[in-house]
Structure formats: structure tokens, C-alpha cells
Amino acid sequence: MLAAIVITLLVIASVVFHFLNPWQQTVLASNWGSMDEILSITFLVCGLFFVAIMFFLIYCLVRYRHREGHTAHHGSHNKKLEGWLIAVTSIGICALLAPGLVVYGQFVKPPDNAMNVEVLGQQWRWAFRFPGNDGLLGTTSVKHIGPKNQFGINPSDPNGQDDRLIHTNELRLPIDQPINFLLRSIDVLHNFYVPQLRSKMDLIPGIVTSFWATPTLLGRYQALCAELCGVGHYNMRGHLVVVSQPEFDIWLSQQPTFSEMLTSNTNDGLAEQGQQLAQNRGCIACHSVDGSKSLGPGWLGLYGTTETLSDGATLSVDAPYIKESIVNPSAKIVRGYPPVMVAYEFSEEQLSAITAYIQSLTSDEISAPQADTPMNKNITPQD
Numbered sequence: 001m002l003a004a005i006v007i008t009l010l011v012i013a014s015v016v017f018h019f020l021n022p023w024q025q026t027v028l029a030s031n032w033g034s035m036d037e038i039l040s041i042t043f044l045v046c047g048l049f050f051v052a053i054m055f056f057l058i059y060c061l062v063r064y065r066h067r068e069g070h071t072a073h074h075g076s077h078n079k080k081l082e083g084w085l086i087a088v089t090s091i092g093i094c095a096l097l098a099p100g101l102v103v104y105g106q107f108v109k110p111p112d113n114a115m116n117v118e119v120l121g122q123q124w125r126w127a128f129r130f131p132g133n134d135g136l137l138g139t140t141s142v143k144h145i146g147p148k149n150q151f152g153i154n155p156s157d158p159n160g161q162d163d164r165l166i167h168t169n170e171l172r173l174p175i176d177q178p179i180n181f182l183l184r185s186i187d188v189l190h191n192f193y194v195p196q197l198r199s200k201m202d203l204i205p206g207i208v209t210s211f212w213a214t215p216t217l218l219g220r221y222q223a224l225c226a227e228l229c230g231v232g233h234y235n236m237r238g239h240l241v242v243v244s245q246p247e248f249d250i251w252l253s254q255q256p257t258f259s260e261m262l263t264s265n266t267n268d269g270l271a272e273q274g275q276q277l278a279q280n281r282g283c284i285a286c287h288s289v290d291g292s293k294s295l296g297p298g299w300l301g302l303y304g305t306t307e308t309l310s311d312g313a314t315l316s317v318d319a320p321y322i323k324e325s326i327v328n329p330s331a332k333i334v335r336g337y338p339p340v341m342v343a344y345e346f347s348e349e350q351l352s353a354i355t356a357y358i359q360s361l362t363s364d365e366i367s368a369p370q371a372d373t374p375m376n377k378n379i380t381p382q383d
Helices: 002-020 033-063 079-107 245-253 258-266 270-280 319-327 348-360 363-372
Strands: 115-122 125-130 164-166 170-174 179-185 190-194 199-203 209-213 219-225 237-243 306-308 314-316
Touching (some): 002 033, 115 170, 115 190, 199 209, 237 245, 319 348
Parallel strands (some): 115 179, 170 237
Antiparallel strands (some): 179 209, 190 199, 306 314
8 A cells, every 4th residue: 555655746746847847848949839739639648648657556556455354366368448548549640740740840941041051060060061052062072082072072073163162160041041951970979959040950971961941030049069978078069059041141151162172271371270270170070279168178378388198208298299190199198188099190291280280379459359249259149
């Protein structure tokens, strides 16, 4: 009897907690309110089965409790009961699966006026690509991937020459415009997840997956990787910023095209070349440039400082040390950081460019533009 009372209290507490729990859904910022409806249906079906099964257990504990002079009756089977269990279970499974399958069919079928944007996943950062004025994305292949071509765009494809490339972890989208997200990974499994859009999808190497959504609320939202992708998984996050159409058009026009990226090294200074290399090769995914905490040592103000290594030795951060740490990262591990960085292959010219970029990162140069630039202000959901 005590067990029946305890289970009854647990069932009541579980139901009450469901309605009073402090963990609520994030604000809805897209057209996929149906995702919330499916979640509610899932909670309802699972909740009903949970309560029914628990009260059946309580009934059995009370009805068939041990009593003097009573013996259990053995029965081999009960076809009527089995039939009811199969029918009710089947109805419950259909109630769980059918709505989700219907919405998923809509989720992966974009409208004709949807704008394409490619999301590229790489340990442990995001990059994005928009079609140019022709509205067409250039074809890609792994054989074209290189330091100057992270996306693997075919240089011979004219449709790719005007593609707009975004190598930072921030994606901007216009409000009330359907977006068709084309997802690719160039290393391992990732998952692009924006809770406020009620949208998530796996990025699978060798396959282009997709979904679509219409941003409906101005704001700045986190874009997360929801698939364990290595030791830096926790740090693979970016931002999706929903802005007005005019603001989006201005921002997109400022992003470099593929053809400009191919020729940028011939015109840019050494530090600018290093910045581009760091973005293209994913260095800034693990090394922050704004002073924030990161998986590896932050680069802001790093050059010329004294670092303590894992063995207790100290050294000055100079050009030879930086170059060695890129090509042989396990040679000298800075205390407090995990030895997870892999070796990179760069030419001597590229190593000098990255070193020049790190040397150029000073607190004054980084913080001042951010304080004066409206585009860098934090954006929160707006009505």
C-alpha cells in the first residue's frame, strides 16, 4: 500500500511540475509555430500514457496486494486484453508520428520565392554563402577546397564568381523573407540549430541537406551545433541576426564575392592576408580575437606577452613561437589549455601573414571600432 501511495504522489507531482516548471520554450521567431503544436501533441500523448500506466500499476498494487487466504489465479493469456493493448498502443504511436511526418514534409519543401543560403559546417565554426545577382549558387567539389577556397566552389563555374561569402559566425537575414537553408559539412557530422526558428537539421559530409524557414521577428539569436562534433563542440556557435530588408541589402553588398576572394591576396597587406587565412581555415573558431574566452589562447594582445607552458617553463610570444605552434602545436602547450589542436600546413608566406595578423591585434584597435559601429550593437528580439 505504501508503494501505491508513493507512486500516486509522484504522478501528481510530475503533472504539476509540467505546468509550473520554469523552463519554457524560447520566443517563436519564424513561421514554424506548427513545431510547437507537435511538441504539445507529443507531451499530451506521452502524458496520457504515463498517467494511465502509472494508475494501472497503482490499481494492480492495491487490487492484487498480498492478503491472508488469497492466492493468485494463473492464466496463460488473454486475447481480448492483448487486442486492446495493441489497438491503443497503435493509436498512440500514430498520434505521435503522423503530425510530425506531415510537418516535416512541409519543412523540407521550400516555396518558390525562397532565397537560398548555404550553411557550411567545419570544426568548430560556421560559414555562409549567398548567391550573387544571378540568383544562382556556383557548383562545389571537395577537390577545389583550399586555403583560398573554403567552400570548394568551382572556379570555372561562372555562376559562382559573384557568390557572396561570409567567413564569420554571424549570419544576417531579412525579415519576412522565406529562406532555403542548404547545409554542408566538410569534415564531420554537425547540426545547425536555431531554437527561435524552431529549425534544426544535420549537416552530413558528402550530402546537401536542407530546410526552409521565414524569420518573422527582428532580433539576434544563437545558432548552435546540436551534434557532438569533437572537443570544441561546445564552442561551435554563432548568431543569426534578423534585420530589415534595406539593412540586409546593405550588409550583403559589403560581403566579398568569390572572385574578389581569389584575387584578394595580391592587393591586401600582410595582416589582412593573415586575417583572411585565419577566417578561411577556421582558426578563429578556437582562438578569439575580441578578448573573450575560447578553446585555445585568445589572440587579442597576445603578441609579445609571456606565456607559461604546461611543464612550468615560460616563453615570449614571438614570430618563431607562433609559426611553430601552427605547424607543430603539440611542441609547446600553454598551461590551462587542452592539447587538441591539429597541425596545419601553411607556406612560409602564409605563416608570416598569420603572424602579422596576430601581431596587429591590440586592445585599442579591436575595441574602438566596435564601440562606434551600430552594426556591432547587441540586438535582442523586438516586437
